[in-house]
Amino acid sequence: MQRGSNLERLGDYNQAVILEGIRLAPEGISRVELAEETKLSPQTVSNVVRRLLDDGMVREDRTIINGPGKPRTVLQLENNRLLGVGIHLDPGVMTLVVVNLAGEKVAELSRPLPSGSQNEIIREITDAVNVLIRSNRHKRANYVGVGIAAPGPIDVANGRLINPPLLDEWKNIELVTPLSKSLRMPVTLSKDTVAMTIAEQWIGGGQGHNNFVFAYVGSGVGVGMVIDGQVVHGVSGNAGEFGHFVVGETGIECKVCGREDCVASTLNPKYLLQQAHEAGVDFGMTEAEIEADPSAALGLMATKARDGDKGASQVVLMVAQRLGAAIGTLVSILDLDTVFVGGHTWNDVSELALDLVSDVINRNHLGAGSHSVTVRNTALGTSVGAMGGACVILDSHISPRASSLLLR
Numbered sequence: 490m491q492r493g494s495n496l497e498r499l500g501d502y503n504q505a506v507i508l509e510g511i512r513l514a515p516e517g518i519s520r521v522e523l524a525e526e527t528k529l530s531p532q533t534v535s536n537v538v539r540r541l542l543d544d545g546m547v548r549e550d551r552t553i554i555n556g557p558g559k560p561r562t563v564l565q566l567e568n569n570r571l572l573g574v575g576i577h578l579d580p581g582v583m584t585l586v587v588v589n590l591a592g593e594k595v596a597e598l599s600r601p602l603p604s605g606s607q608n609e610i611i612r613e614i615t616d617a618v619n620v621l622i623r624s625n626r627h628k629r630a631n632y633v634g635v636g637i638a639a640p641g642p643i644d645v646a647n648g649r650l651i652n653p654p655l656l657d658e659w660k661n662i663e664l665v666t667p668l669s670k671s672l673r674m675p676v677t678l679s680k681d682t683v684a685m686t687i688a689e690q691w692i693g694g695g696q697g698h699n700n701f702v703f704a705y706v707g708s709g710v711g712v713g714m715v716i717d718g719q720v721v722h723g724v725s726g727n728a729g730e731f732g733h734f735v736v737g738e739t740g741i742e743c744k745v746c747g748r749e750d751c752v753a754s755t756l757n758p759k760y761l762l763q764q765a766h767e768a769g770v771d772f773g774m775t776e777a778e779i780e781a782d783p784s785a786a787l788g789l790m791a792t793k794a795r796d797g798d799k800g801a802s803q804v805v806l807m808v809a810q811r812l813g814a815a816i817g818t819l820v821s822i823l824d825l826d827t828v829f830v831g832g833h834t835w836n837d838v839s840e841l842a843l844d845l846v847s848d849v850i851n852r853n854h855l856g857a858g859s860h861s862v863t864v865r866n867t868a869l870g871t872s873v874g875a876m877g878g879a880c881v882i883l884d885s886h887i888s889p890r891a892s893s894l895l896l897r
């Protein structure tokens with residue numbers, strides 16, 4: 490059943506709508522144009538803009554004269570008035586970024602993934618956030634909070650990780666409440682691929698796209714989906730577990746799901762490097778060097794493939810086939826036309842794999858003929874996870890959401 494509207498919050502909602510209108514107009518926008526776009530009355534726009542000016546969220550940038558009538562003052566976002574910290578927890582590494590209202594990355598920090606007891610983990614994350622905040626010139630008061638992007642499954646209601654694959658020590662670690670206490674700011678927890686998809690929609694290539702899938706190929710594999718302009722969260726905030734779709738027939742057993750030939754097991758960097766080794770690819774690196782820096786080895790493999798090495802090409806082709814088959818199924822089910830791909834492993838092979846994956850997806854897309862599917866690299870680079878966390882916290886602070894009007 491539809492719930493009622495909480496009229497006291499309508500003002501907040503209108504403010505969020507207008508702020509969003511200004512945010513999405515990097516060249517600036519006038520009050521008249523805002524009223525036209527939001528369908529709000531000129532009086533409401535004027536009142537809200539006054540509030541935003543008083544809060545320092547926007548500034549009057551310049552006056553333009555456009556035909557007869559009163560000159561118009563162009564409003565521009567005060568980009569650094571609000572900032573969000575994003576944290577991506579990934580096996581081995583924790584990446585932190587600061588993102589401003591305009592979606593610009595203001596600061597970045599990487600640290601080894603904390604380990605130990607829950608208290609030790611909270612202490613290390615707190616320290617890293619404080620170091621990051623102190624590393625730039627912006628006031629702490631401008632920070633709206635911290636958004637954590639973590640591998641699923643996560644327990645959103647209680648702000649804790651459940652049993653993230655490849656992160657044994659992080660089983661049942663509670664993050665949101667203790668971290669919020671120690672940092673004295675709001676903290677959110679999202680599944681990494683959901684957060685990345687929000688970043689893609691907010692500040693990446695997904696801006697203006699209402700239907701797309703974001704595929705992450707890093708330590709794990711997952712997807713995020715945007716349907717009719719809405720990011721799919723699922724019942725528990727864990728939507729997008731496609732890493733364990735079965736796509737191959739080589740009989741490699743997955744340590745996480747126990748199935749053979751799931752996407753995650755066949756796109757695991759270790760497995761790919763072993764395949765390349767068996768296909769006779771000479772990395773010019775010792776086993777210990779490869780183990781220490783699999784990303785460098787994967788990059789080398791991609792370079793060799795591009796230069797025509799047969800064994801290396803076989804492996805890249807396999808990546809494309811399996812990833813493309815899995816994404817192609819999803820694209821057909823949801824009838825999507827755009828795919829973004831990102832993540833460390835993808836980054837290492839994307840130069841060659843992008844076109845191949847695009848071919849496979851378009852071949853596997855059962856709606857082919859109705860429309861084609863565009864496949865693109867994420868423009869947000871390998872810090873897309875942390876950027877996602879930051880976008881989630883900024884988004885929760887400012888984005889207009891009809892749900893905020895519902896009675897609770």
Ligand SMILES: [Zn+2]
Nearest residue numbers: 733743746751
């Ligand atoms: Zn699996």
